[in-house]
Amino acid sequence: MTPAIWGGLLSAGLVMEVPTALPEEIPEEVLRTEVIVEARSPLDGSSLTAAEYAQLMEQLEDGSGPPEVSPQLRETVFLLRFRKLIRTLIPFAPL
The missing domain is CATH 1.20.5 (Single alpha-helices involved in coiled-coils or other helix-helix interfaces)
Incomplete structure (x- = not known):
């Protein structure tokens, strides 16, 4: 193809540039293995650390009858x- 044809195709939008770098995306396999270090309280929705969440769940399970x-x-x-x-x-x- 001649440069005039390439120029015409580019200006018409028929040939698009390929991005040089894809946006960085974390693979699903990596996301599945991440350790969750913060949680929400089931009582009021406040933010808790993992240790505070475990302690709260223990307290709630004690009176689970x-x-x-x-x-x-x-x-x-x-x-x-x-x-x-x-x-x-x-x-x-x-x-």
Whole structure:
């Protein structure tokens, strides 16, 4: 091709320059192996270090059992759920 044709193609935008250097991008394999050194609190979203996060998680796991509920409240919830089931099966029942 002659220089006139190259000049015409370049000015028309049909031939584009190739960038000399690609933008630097961190490969996914490297990102997967990075150690996370900071975290967010599950309680209020504040920034924590890894040690503070581990300590907070230990404290939260200590009381991880189900909360104690009074027997009267437990019975009331059971009866309300039972009533809802009956109303679903028999919608015209006067409950």
